[in-house]
Amino acid sequence: MTDTTVQDLAPSSAQKFRQRTLPFLILAAILVAIPMTGPSRTFYTIAHQMGINVVFALSYNMILGKGGLLSFGHAVYFGLGGYLAVHAMGWIEEEAGLWGAFPVFFLPIVGFAGGALAGAIIGWPSTRKAGTTFAMISLGVAELIFAAAFMFDSFFGGEQGISGDRMNGTQMFGLSLGPIDDVYWFIAFWMFVGILGMWAFTRTPLGRLSEATRDNAQRVQFIGYNPQKVRYLVFIFAGGFAGLAGGMAAVNYEIFTPDALSLVPSGFVLIMAYVGGIAYFVGPIMGAILLTYMQSMLSDFTEAWLLYLGMLFIVIVMFAPRGLAGIVFGFLDGFRSDDRGAFLKSWFTTLAGGFLMLIGLIILVEVSVRWSNGYGEVYEPFGMHLSHTNPLTWILFLVATVAGIALTYFANRDKEGAA
């Protein structure tokens, strides 16, 4: 067996560059290019929110996607990290001890420490089991901490929360963090660091073991590792990165309230990560960007935006469990395959069907919401006058929905026939 030629399976340096280095260079280029386009204040506000949520959703995916742990209380670590950062902001202002010399720019590190510490304490009992037990403990802990937040006013500040002022302490990189474009560099820097850090984590032995533990904890034990310890360590890191996002939010908003660690943001981060696609590293990034955009834009257009969010989530769970990233990569794979024509036909038929169903849904929801409110307001898209008494409303709704369902049905029947 000496003359066996070993085929080198490791990626070539060109592949490494294309798959590992290039995406980060592009990301950095985009982040640098954005301020040159002279964006508006609203854009900055949403972009900052996106940056925070990207890091938060990625940290959540460290435990859900890579670790296989479903948590209903991830906002606890975001919140505790953020609270610590807001307090640190206060200490910087008072110049308490050495804090006077600490730059506000590096507060996310404090957030990371806070989140990791909380993860180390709470994770110790809760990561001993995976699966439903873990999910239930995370829910119980989240409720406990949220309730406790209203009992310890000195740390959580009660209903009003704790606020701070970011324009104190030592300046870094000539950024006073006063104007919003200064804050942009802060958010962009830490988002980049967060993404890079969490991506690097997936390349470490611990990151690899975390995926192995998710897939088969027993085998991990056989090769001599302790799955509980792996889960615990990963949990601490996930808590830390959630705290990092909390620290970013602390500087961006200069306030933290107990609502930040309630079940609502915990549910939202779960939806962001899952809609984006938990099987891919970029999934949560896509989910965070899309849902943050929807949250800020859609809630201006319609009061039923949570209904659309719930619908989107259910549709993803039922029909596209690999999320948005799965849809995008699936499209790219299909596009590159030999059978491009058939794939595109089926894909675009499904897309058209989905679009028609969406139109039907929007008509139904928007007309119902206005009918329910009873202010006599009428839904008027493209100059049409769609009231609930107008037969055209219901005809449009029925035609769009039925046509959409039929198209999707035929597209998928073709697919089954081909397979």
Added chain:
Amino acid sequence: METLVFGLLNGVSYGLLLFMLSSGLTLIFSMMGVLNFAHASFYMLGAYFAFTLSGISSFWIALFIAPVLVGLVGAVVERYGLRKVHANGHVAELLFTFGLAYLIEEVVKIVYGKTAVDYKIPDLLNFAAFQVYGASFPAYRLFIIVIAVGMLIGLWYLLKRTRAGLIIQAALTHPHMVGHLGHNVPLIFMMVFGIGCALAGLAGVMAGNIFVTDPAMAVQMGPIVFVVVVVGGIGSLEGAFVASLVIGLLQNLAVGINASFADIFGFIGLSELSEVGRISISSLAPVLPFLLLVLILIFRPQGLMGEKEL
């Protein structure tokens, strides 16, 4: 003494209400392995359906029809939603019900409005059942106890003494074997899910008028029902029963205690002025179930009466 008696009575009626909710959830969980996150949403639907029905007919008709309607909604959800997701594993199922809870809440907001509806206790039961220590105990709470005990006996009879119950029990533990014996297991699953939701709906009919019927009622009740099921032990109806009563009593008795930590732990020097010292037992009441949950999961993961570990 007075607070103790009232705490006990209210605790029992609240605990039995919790059991109505958690029995359905336990049945569903032990059969399908799905913790139905939307269970409390079905409870909310029960209250709203009863509100509509008692508006057009009477409370008594609503008492029977509303749970049936909720059960039908549940069966449809199982047939066209959960069954499809089932192939993707338990996490997907859990997430599906999680999304469903969002959806039901938003739909209820559109149909019934964002504020509470005026769902009242029927006049026939709106009187004081008896007097204890000069205060009266409402007849409706007594009625809840009667209905809950009746439901408990009915459920026990169905599961342990009928042929249908035998098949359901068999399908809980050995679905494939039951399938091989020629029973339609997916149909059984659908029925159990429907019955579980109907029980939640019944709890909603009973509870909607003593608490508040508003779109937030599902979010308030949901986590507590989970606590009951997990504390009682997964798949154990007896455990769910004990846990419901324990949590019902714990919460209602704690509300009646005015003492603060400083009063109790004053002997080790805990001051009335410190933040921990100022926390009163009554303010701890909403937290107690979750504290219990975390402690149980850490020290006795199989729950009070469960056989298998979660």
